[in-house]
Amino acid sequence: MSILYSVLDLAPITADGTSAGSFRNSADLARHAEKWGYNRYWLAEHHNMPGIASSATSVVIGHIASATKTIRVGSGGIMLPNHAPLVIAEQFGTLESLFPGRIDLGLGRAPGTDQMTMRALRRQNMSDGHDFPEQLEELRGYFEGRNHIHAVPGEGLNIPIWLLGSSGFSARLAGDLGLPFSFASHFSPDNTMPALALYRRHFTPSDVLEKPHAMLGVNVIAADTDAEAERLATSMQQQFLNLIRNNAVPLQPPVDNMDSIWSEFEKAALQQQLGASIIGGPETVKKKLSSFIEETNADEIMVNAQIFDHDARLRSFEIVADILK
Template structure:
């Protein structure tokens, strides 16, 4: 059943960036962070609205584990683009610590910081136990943690978060299923959905959010942002070749052998079983790959389905210049 919201044009909504700070094969975290700065500066110039980095742990190909530190680094090297987390995995942290960290960021970069929150660990269970120690929770207490965090920002917590108290930082709830969709709707908060790795749940979660949204002081209507993989190049063939890097990354995670981001390969089908190929195609089902004309058509179709208010672009490409160029093409496609 189609989502009952007005249809929008890709030329009329904001576009943003999700950066996993990928470490390519043979690369280093230092190179990843330099590449993030170059991408943030380019996308700021191109008119993208926000630049988010994500918390992941124990993954050889992702350098953004200390997410707040990376946000500060990106914000310090840009001037107008909003910078934030997509997201901070709140059960890994004390709400007081996050209030202080993001209060500090907001004090350094006023009016430019977003706080996106997730309840998953952003890693495997063994690493989650290492992160959380004696305070380990399964994430079931996420609503209570969120309430505590908001109390620190409001100045009504058991102790004072300084910096943090009184900071006007937009809080987003992130999700790949219906839990955060329903919670953000109940609380009248903006919602960001991870369609880049959970395409099957995208429409059900968004429908839950839209239909159950309760107006709040900050948001009178629902506001949904959807993250999607987009890999654009001059030709469909070139884009498909570039996309084999992210496909290898997901394939390695399926095999429980996470790796650095691999170079493109021409024979990907030969490197996986028919079952693995089917699972991979399902997990990357919303990924948009192709030349500008094809990307434009697929992107508008994706927006027609989701009725999103904003699109967040994730582009895991091995070659840094090709990654920059893909974001440039997307900006041209959507009229930035």
């Protein structure tokens, strides 16, 4: 199975861990991912979430890039309405200047947090994302030197911009602009095929891309046996369950039986949201990944694995790399 494969890291903070430990684990995973042939290592912007350490996304990207040598490092993504485009241009211009040819800028329009935290982040700029195309145009203008204000560093640098989405808005915009597109199949599986169809149908060749390039985020929890993978996956299931319950906590250790934790309604809701997750031993994962790639015709896969134990998380990514390389 030959396809580009990458890492999405939410920099998990475990129930027995700290942010500092999370950053050490991320750097360790990134070094292994580079060795195992992963193409990119992206970090996500989330705020007010006790289980996710990558809120200062640009800073953590620098940390990961400095711990590695060749793997591309970027954002999956920066939530652009939370920021002035000039600031993002300067931050990523700085990263690209420090790590030339290795930085990606993935952009989303969601807040990546709750409404109260969004207001704390945005202060007077209470964008609801409707002006995302205008913000994107301003940001691209800083890199291309089309604005009256100069982004230093940033102006004149070639930093690949990706649009991220979990619905059709960014899919169509990415297509219209001829940009690469990354879809969040890992938490919005039902919208995957409609968004891909929209992106490909509206794709217009650009100076950036001659043809569409779609990367799909997917939860993959792999272990040496199906049973062990199913147990490891309960940490991810508990994380989503706690989000549904509005009870954000650090990543919890795995349990033997989720039925003692969730209700039937919650179980159904999670199965819908996590329906595209691939969980199992090597043969199970290989079969399910192959079917997923064939069905979606993805150009690249971005693997997310919320696993409590760091060594088990490393093993999961190693198994996936063995399958996809």
